[in-house]
Each structure stands twice: as C-alpha cells, then as structure tokens.
Amino acid sequence: MGHHSCCNKQKVKRGLWSPEEDEKLFSYVTNHGHGRWSSLPQLAGLERCGKSCRLRWINYLRPDLKRGSFSPQEASLIIQLHNILGNRWAQIAKHLPGRTDNEVKNFWNSRIKKNLGPHEVIPALASFSNIHNPSITGSDQESFFTTLITNPNLSLHQQEQPYLPSLTTPLPLSSFYHDDHNTLKLDYTNNTSNFLHFPSLVQLPSNYSSSYDSSGSLGYQPHQFDPNHQHSQVLNSIEVAPNFNIGNELIMVPSMASLPGYDHENLSVVPDMPQFCVNIDVSVKLIGVRSLMQSYHRCQYLHHRCLRTSAASSSLSPLQNSHLFITNPNVHSSLGSLSS
C-alpha cells in the first residue's frame, strides 16, 4: 500500500493535525484561497500532502462548518436521503448545510445504521427500488409516497436531475385558458428542448375554491377560474386534471390523457412523439397520497410511452433518460430513474 503520488515527492507528516498546522493551513487558505492543493503544502509551509490538507480544510477548518451533534431533523433527512441516494454521502451532505460527507457517513455508520435492524427496511427504499415492479402495489406504493410526504424537508439539488434543464417555477394564472368546450387548458409553449417538460403543480390563489374530486374526474369549476384571462397567444395546450384543495391551496396536475399524442379512443399512445424524456413535477409539500399515486401512474404511462418512442426511433436516447421528479416549493427533487 503506497502513499499517493503527491505524498511520495516529499517528506510528509501523517496522523492528527496539530494546532500549529491548522493555523498555517487556515491562514494560507484564508489569504490565498485554495484550488491547487498539490502545491499548497509547500506554499503554506506544511509537511503534509495536498490531499491531507484538502481533507483537513473540508472536514474541519472550513468556516461554514456546523459543529455539534445532528439534530433530529437532520437525522430524519439523512435517513430519507439515504433511502433515495444510497451511500452517496457527498450528495447527501449537500442537503445539510454545514455538514460534510465524512460527518454524515460517520453519523450513519455509528448511529443510524445500527438502529435499523435487518428487518426494518425503510418503506421509501423498498418501494422505490421496486417502483417498476408490477407486483409492488397498493399499500407498498402508498407507503413510499407517504414517507416522502411526511418529510417536508426533502429536497434534492438540481444537479441530481441530470435531465432537467432548468428549475421549474409555478405557472402563473395566465398560463391557463378555457377552450371552446369550457375545458380548462394549460398553455404549452415552452417545450424548446428535448424535454417534454411538464409544468409544476400550479398553485392558485387561496380565494380560488374547488373541491377535490374523489372520483378522479375533472373536477375544476371553470367559472371560478380567471374569467378575464386572454389566451390569444396559446400555441399548444395540455388539459389539466384533476385539481383539489389542500388547506387553502389548489393543486393542479397535468392529466395523462392530455398528453400530445394520446389516443382518447384507444386509450393508447400515438408513437410518434418528438420528446423522449419527460419530467413530472409535483409538490411534495402540498400534495396528498392520492395525487402522488396518480402522478405515479402517469409516470408509468410515460415510461411506456418513452419505451415506445425510443423503439420507434433508433436515434433517440434509451429509456434511462426518463426520470420521475418530485419537487417541493424550494428545491427540486429527483427520485431516480424510471428505467428498470
């Protein structure tokens, strides 16, 4: 077991850092910044390898580090994120301001892991890893979503959504209009990329009242919806359904049957879709299990649609480009690939 190449070139000290070494490193990085760790030790007067300096800075000296034990909220978040991300400690740590990957990893291995017995599989993990297994139904699926919903802090950064080109903002009221049949429709004019990017859930003003339609049919009340809206610039549309209230918030999600190419008579898809990657955004914070289940089914539908689309054109990327995205109002969240 040799040392790193950077450590072979010079006499390096190993083991715990002394206060004097910390002072040298802190002073140097504070004054000069970092960026070239390999040359830093010599410049800073340290007999350490660059890697050791980097680690010491990141895990201990960085001024933005949070000290002290993890709060219950942080622990909960780590568990939730670990269900989704696995042992990707650096990714997990990014959601815990002031915490390092090393810290999170140590915390997991020393505290959480031992408290989760072999039979205590967290529902989110079990359900999500099997999300495309048709045998996973009903309560299992629901427990998966429930786990998400009960953690309002769940939020993953955009970089974990490799196929999401930009953050989605809630659609304004002006995005909607009524068609000739008085059906509420959503402008769909922003599909400029390879992405058929569904809008986020739409949050309407609290004075807009509607009731959740438990039958799953379109339950909105058109006369209550922005009667003055002009829709002369509508280029395309997606029907929106169903909507429902949670507290004072009205939630709307795109209807599966409103997708371009959907064959209403045969309940199937016209396989000439130009887009092969679909993002579905739903609000974890505001949404209920039922609507998440509806979104899940939509994802399944889209999954199959992507399959068919990919098969229809060899130039299209395969299915691994299909992702389910769940978002909360703060940051978007990727739950992983839909590909199996």
Added chain:
DNA sequence: AAAGCACGCAACCGCATTGAA
C-alpha cells in the same frame, strides 16, 4: 485503580473522474 472493551471521529487509502497538455 487498572485493564479491557466499545464507540466516535479524524484521517488515510485506493479507485473513479476530470481536465489540461
């Protein structure tokens, strides 16, 4: 009081990835 033990944490190691030449 001393030895043994368990635990937490800091640091190291090797591999993977990135980016410059």
Added chain:
DNA sequence: GTTCAATGCGGTTGCGTGCTT
C-alpha cells in the same frame, strides 16, 4: 485520442476517550 496529474469520493483504519468490569 491519449496520457497523466489533480481532485473528488466512499470505504476503511486506527487513535483517543469514556464506560464497564
């Protein structure tokens, strides 16, 4: 396109500390 150094990351080690016997 290839090489190689730098950097990033996750697994692992080992030291220090506190508890138990």
